[in-house]
Amino acid sequence: MSTRPHATPPTSDAYYTQLACVAxxxxxxxxxxxxxxxxxxxxxxDRWLPLLVVTVPALALMAVQIKLAAxxxxxxxxxxxxxxxxxxxxxxxxxxxxxxxxxxFVVIALLLYYRxxxxxxxxxxxxxxxxxxxxxxxxxxxxVHAFAAGSSLGMVLLHAVYVLVEAAFIxxxxxxxxxxxxxxxxxxxxxxxxxxxxxxxxxxxxxxxxARFAPGTLADGxxxxxxxxxxxxxxxxxxxxxxxxxRASLDASRTGMMIADNEHIIRYVxxxxxxxxxxxxxxxxxxxxxxxxxxxxxxxxxxxHANPARIRGMLDQLxxxxxxxxxxxxxxxxxxxxxxxxxxxxxxxxAVEWHDRTQELQLENSVANIVxxxxxxxxxxxxxxxxxxxFIQTLTTGINQLLEVVATTTGELRAMxxxxxxxxxxxxxxxxxxxxxxxxxVDANLTAERLTGIVSQIKQCSLAINTAARELAAGNDDLSQxxxxxxxxxxxxxxxxxxxxxxxRENAASARHANQLAVGAADVAVRGGDVVxxxxxxxxxxxxxxxxxxxxxxxxxGIAFQTNILALNAAVEAARAGxxxxxxxxxxxxxxxxxxxxxxxxxxxxxxxxxSMGKVxxxxxxxxxxxxxxxxxxxxxxxxxxIVARIAAASQEQSVGIExxx
Numbered sequence: 001m002s003t004r005p006h007a008t009p010p011t012s013d014a015y016y017t018q019l020a021c022v023a024x025x026x027x028x029x030x031x032x033x034x035x036x037x038x039x040x041x042x043x044x045x046d047r048w049l050p051l052l053v054v055t056v057p058a059l060a061l062m063a064v065q066i067k068l069a070a071x072x073x074x075x076x077x078x079x080x081x082x083x084x085x086x087x088x089x090x091x092x093x094x095x096x097x098x099x100x101x102x103x104x105f106v107v108i109a110l111l112l113y114y115r116x117x118x119x120x121x122x123x124x125x126x127x128x129x130x131x132x133x134x135x136x137x138x139x140x141x142x143x144v145h146a147f148a149a150g151s152s153l154g155m156v157l158l159h160a161v162y163v164l165v166e167a168a169f170i171x172x173x174x175x176x177x178x179x180x181x182x183x184x185x186x187x188x189x190x191x192x193x194x195x196x197x198x199x200x201x202x203x204x205x206x207x208x209x210x211a212r213f214a215p216g217t218l219a220d221g222x223x224x225x226x227x228x229x230x231x232x233x234x235x236x237x238x239x240x241x242x243x244x245x246x247r248a249s250l251d252a253s254r255t256g257m258m259i260a261d262n263e264h265i266i267r268y269v270x271x272x273x274x275x276x277x278x279x280x281x282x283x284x285x286x287x288x289x290x291x292x293x294x295x296x297x298x299x300x301x302x303x304x305h306a307n308p309a310r311i312r313g314m315l316d317q318l319x320x321x322x323x324x325x326x327x328x329x330x331x332x333x334x335x336x337x338x339x340x341x342x343x344x345x346x347x348x349x350x351a352v353e354w355h356d357r358t359q360e361l362q363l364e365n366s367v368a369n370i371v372x373x374x375x376x377x378x379x380x381x382x383x384x385x386x387x388x389x390x391f392i393q394t395l396t397t398g399i400n401q402l403l404e405v406v407a408t409t410t411g412e413l414r415a416m417x418x419x420x421x422x423x424x425x426x427x428x429x430x431x432x433x434x435x436x437x438x439x440x441x442v443d444a445n446l447t448a449e450r451l452t453g454i455v456s457q458i459k460q461c462s463l464a465i466n467t468a469a470r471e472l473a474a475g476n477d478d479l480s481q482x483x484x485x486x487x488x489x490x491x492x493x494x495x496x497x498x499x500x501x502x503x504x505r506e507n508a509a510s511a512r513h514a515n516q517l518a519v520g521a522a523d524v525a526v527r528g529g530d531v532v533x534x535x536x537x538x539x540x541x542x543x544x545x546x547x548x549x550x551x552x553x554x555x556x557x558g559i560a561f562q563t564n565i566l567a568l569n570a571a572v573e574a575a576r577a578g579x580x581x582x583x584x585x586x587x588x589x590x591x592x593x594x595x596x597x598x599x600x601x602x603x604x605x606x607x608x609x610x611x612s613m614g615k616v617x618x619x620x621x622x623x624x625x626x627x628x629x630x631x632x633x634x635x636x637x638x639x640x641x642x643i644v645a646r647i648a649a650a651s652q653e654q655s656v657g658i659e660x661x662x
Contacts, residue, residue: 016115016181021071023113027079028066030110034086034103035059041093054089058082073118080119083107084127088134088146096138096145101159108166115178117171124167128160194222198229256354259340260301262347264312269296276356280331287328301352304328315350332357367399374403409437413444423580425452455581458573462587465566469594472559476601479556483549483605487612493619503653506646543613550613553606560599567592 038055042048065078087103094100104127111120134146135156147156184191247268250257256273260266277284277293284291288303302308304326314322318339326333336353412429419427428448429441570588574581 013182015184015187016178017071018187019181020076020114020116024066024070024075024079026113027083027110028062031059031062031079031083031086034083034090038086038089038093041090045093045095047093050089050092054085054092058085058089073116076114076116076119077122080107080111080123081126083111084123084130088127088130092134092145094145096147096149096151098148104163105166108163108170112170112174112177115174115181117174117178120167120170120174124163128163131156131160191222194226198222198226256356258296258301258352258354259349260352261349264301264315264350266296266299266301267349273354276354280328280356280358283329283331301350304333318350330358332361363396370399370403374406405433405437409433409440413440416444416448420448420451421578423578425455425577425580451576454573455577455584458570458581458584461566462570462584462591465563465570465591466587468559469563469591469598472556472563472598473594476556476598479549479552479605480601483608486545487608499653503650506650506653543617547613550606550610553602556602557599557606560595560602563595564592564599567595 035055038051042051059082062079062082065075069075084104084107087100087107090103091097091100108120108123108127111123114120131146134144135151135153137144138146250268250270253270254272256276257268257270258266258273259268274293274296277296281291281293291303300308302311305311315337318337320339322337324335324337326335334355334357336355338351338353339347340349340351342348408431412431416427416429419425425448428445431441433441567588571585571592574585574588577584
């Protein structure tokens with residue numbers, strides 16, 4: 001811990017002690033004057049004893065006491081006693097002259113300068129005791145002279161009353177003066193200097209920078225006021241510096257700022273708002289003829305509103321940020337109104353951000369029109385460039401560049417497609433592009449190259465299809481002839497089978513009467529069964545041939561279907577090829593028609609073959625049934641030997657019929 005002694009705080013007696021020291025020095029000078037008067041009286045009356053016994057020791061004691069304890073109560077009491085001793089010496093030297101007693105009243109009055117009642121009382125008591133004692137000694141005949149010869153006790157008492165009355169008033173005034181001194185706490189000149197310094201704005205004068213005064217004194221109050229004013233001044237300077245920085249920042253801001261007080265009076269506008277409104281001043285004057293951007297400060301914020309009462313009511317109730325729009329003719333402003341609140345929560349005004357959205361809205365409309373036109377295929381429109389640098393100019397330039405690139409790209413693509421449609425398959429996109437546009441260019445050129453290859457392949461395929469179609473037509477003609485021949489053979493087979501059936505029936509009838517010819521008839525019947533087996537084998541072969549023909553017809557039908565598909569694809573590619581593929585489209589159409597007719601003919605032939613196969617199956621069934629019947633005949637021949645002759649004749653007819661079928 002620090003061992004330095006703590007500074008003793010100042011008390012209210014400091015200034016009083018200072019005044020007492022001044023009074024001590026003044027009374028010392030006054031004592032010297034009385035000493036000189038005593039010396040003069042000694043010279044005049046030749047009475048040196050009072051000078052040597054009273055005056056000189058009194059002056060010496062006064063000087064020593066003031067030197068040792070100036071301003072103290074002891075020095076004040078000593079000075080009061082010594083002054084009264086000097087007055088008593090002069091009275092003694094003047095032989096009790098009444099006029100010399102005026103010195104008592106003068107000293108008591110001068111002691112008021114101490115602003116202390118104690119020296120006054122001490123001096124009054126001392127002079128009163130002196131007068132009474134010396135009056136008694138003078139009346140007793142001693143060689144002293146306190147009063148003039150013949151003075152009565154009444155006069156002495158009257159003199160004492162005057163002294164007491166004066167002392168009482170002087171004490172009362174001393175008490176009041178001391179209170180005032182204690183209240184002041186510092187010399188009035190110093191207080192005035194402090195007040196003058198504060199009044200002049202110098203809240204830190206060097207002469208009182210380290211001063212300290214007793215608490216509760218006027219000087220302490222002035223000092224505290226000076227300190228508070230100094231602190232407030234520093235705070236105000238800091239606030240002023242901060243406000244200056246804020247104002248400079250607001251003035252330099254590109255955002256338009258306006259500040260209004262709680263009465264909706266404009267108190268501040270930055271340069272951006274002034275420039276913004278000055279730029280639209282001519283338009284605003286059409287709606288507000290008295291509008292002048294140079295007189296905004298001090299005017300109402302509602303000068304821009306068509307219905308000030310409604311806006312005032314809304315702002316009076318505003319508790320949070322409000323976004324508003326102002327439209328004056330073709331001019332569009334957007335506002336962000338922010339209520340400003342003090343630390344105690346009371347509203348002090350409003351901060352309003354201004355934005356001129358006129359060009360922005362015009363740009364939005366222009367962009368919307370251009371986008372709509374571009375969506376409709378019109379790429380020749382452009383945004384009008386603006387003179388001001390910034391986002392709008394950058395956006396306008398960027399959109400125009402985008403439209404130019406898109407228009408150039410689509411123009412080249414359209415030129416290439418037109419060339420392809422006209423049959424020019426060698427046209428390509430030649431421009432230099434980047435990103436997706438370059439990818440579109442590459443894809444378009446690659447598409448044209450592939451389309452050229454596809455058209456070449458289609459030409460080759462069409463030639464091959466033409467050759468295959470001619471071969472298919474020849475095959476179809478040959479197949480048609482063979483099918484017609486087979487149909488005629490099947491008709492003859494059916495007729496023969498009918499005759500055979502009739503003959504067999506006759507043989508059965510005759511067999512009942514040909515019992516004698518049973519053995520021969522049996523042999524004939526066995527031979528007839530063999531022939532029927534051969535007929536069945538032949539019918540099976542015919543059936544297999546019919547199935548093979550049906551399969552061939554199915555293949556022909558598939559070829560016709562594939563030909564139809566190829567012709568359809570060729571027609572589609574010819575349509576894509578445009579004018580150059582028109583001739584090929586005609587060929588593809590003819591091939592498709594031929595394929596359809598071939599498919600129709602193959603389908604009809606297939607239906608005929610299927611029908612023939614059904615009839616062959618029926619014939620085979622009948623032949624099988626005939627074989628069974630022959631077996632029955634063989635058994636019956638043994639029972640009907642009487643009709644063998646007739647069976648033999650019938651068997652001969654069967655043999656002839658079977659040979660015809662074979």
